[in-house]
Amino acid sequence: MTLRILLLDDHQMLVEALAARLGAEPDLVVDSRGPTGVETAVAHAVRARPDVVVLEVSPLDDERRELILALRRRLPGAHVVALSADEDPRTAGEVALLGAEGWVSKEADVGELVAMIRGAAHGRGWFPPAQLAAALDRLRADARGARRDGPLDRLTDREREILAAMVDGKSTATLAEHLRLSAHTVRSHIGNLYAKLGVHSRLEAVALARSAGLTGTVDVRSDPVGAR
Template sequence: MPARPVRLWLIDDHELVAEALAAALARVEDLWVLGRSATDEDDLLARLGRDRPDVVVLDPAGADAADLIPAVRAAVPGAAVVVLTGADDEERAVAAARLGADGWVGKAEPLAEVVDVLRGVGRGEGRFPARHLGAVLRGLREDVRRHRDGGGPLAALSPRERQVLAAMVDGLRGHQIAGELGLSSNTVRTHTHSIYAKLGVHSRLAAVGVARAAGLLPRRQVLPTMS
């Protein structure tokens, strides 16, 4: 009896790219595209929860991976997540792994490579490019070491910086954080830069990835931020 096809859902704000990929994958016998959507569709998470794909393939360019990946994983707990992106950024790959992504593949890769990654992730494998795999493993090992040693990557943060970081994990933007904490936007910006420096990262995505890996989880239901 043949194995059941891997059921896919594509999330991409570039409609022509999503259409072309869906059409190409439709010719692959053991992959089945259940549906596709943009990141800003109001019923995206409800549709994912209803159709329950095996693998969600997403390009967070139109949203923020720090919001989108956890939201997708919460909507479909049993699904794997593959980031299909035009960016070749080692730090973002590490952050995506920390957020729970199972795979990372570039849009410039040949279709055969994309198919191989989707098949592998559908079998429960993790698939990151060899050029980024060392950094991903080092990042995850460092998280484990810090957790084991009891210090953790957040130990160097001041109480106010932890509040700002917690708000970032909640999906709030700079002006929203300022309003919630009663700070000026410039003060929030200063705290944010200090957080990046202390965590050794250069982006909000990476900072949230480190925070979530260290156990700092959202305090409220977080949906993808559409802007």
Template structure:
């Protein structure tokens, strides 16, 4: 029997311990590590433990969801990503899919569903709740249509809004964006809310996902960082 190496990323230590204990009872699952979303050694620990599947609970994440997913990808680039969430928000589900999540499991589904999904994604499958799957498929279908038609999905954005979006994709926060672009924090907030509206998104993660889907890639370099 081939064991599935599983890593748990969650800020609820007691909940994570309880879940790890339950999963330890499953013969073909091996919880090789667990940690918090803001663990400064998350990337290196994932690199060391080489999980096949990483589960992430972003609901109370102490870092931006996009940054969290990026950290997981850097530490375990070959691992499958499963989101465990107690929140029902179609926009977040779609954003997670765009960010590369292989599955989204509502916590209300229970441990049995988690086990089923983890086994499935380890075999290359994916899983999304049926009530959200349609939105996920439509989002990717629309992106393919825009690509085939040669349309710029960011065409509605002003030049400054594009710059703000590019900074978001780079992982910068409001004060850091203000420094980079020479703007006030209030102006950055105004541009951010405007681009959210034009892209039809409601969160930073969703905006970053839309930007990456349109071809923007992180260009960190020697970017100014706020203290």
């Protein structure tokens, strides 16, 4: 399976170096953009239709916040991975709330970024232990606030079924096979349930669902470890 990757970073030399390194992987097709405004970057992303967007988030200023939100609105099927030189757990918590599904330090080995990209593309987000607690705290707090409005009541039976499977850790590909739907249709359902729940990522949707008491009860085959 070929994955389309979009790199968004203000540091042009880093972008070029990462693009060259990632492009050497047989399953990754890499597009890259240097310094751009929110509208330009989002318009390019909509045209490129990436599976994963790797976005520099340090410093996490208003423009980057808006960029993450805009990407999640316009490309609900894409996965956002935060690339950061900032190790502050509070920043990790905020980007998770905005919709980022993974976090990679700029000091990390490129192999770690490659593994993160492949995992994120299949719905397996990851935050380092030092940042994970803060990320989950922010998501749980947001989910508790949303639960007061009964967010799961807005979902159709199919959307609840898909959300339950997401809680169980099932990938989009596994869901599509089990439900006898195309991957595109499953992604559309996921985008619709994100909009109804007011969330921007799988991680946030799962946190809200668990906070609301939804458990993973769908009989969907577990993905094998390392499945692509």
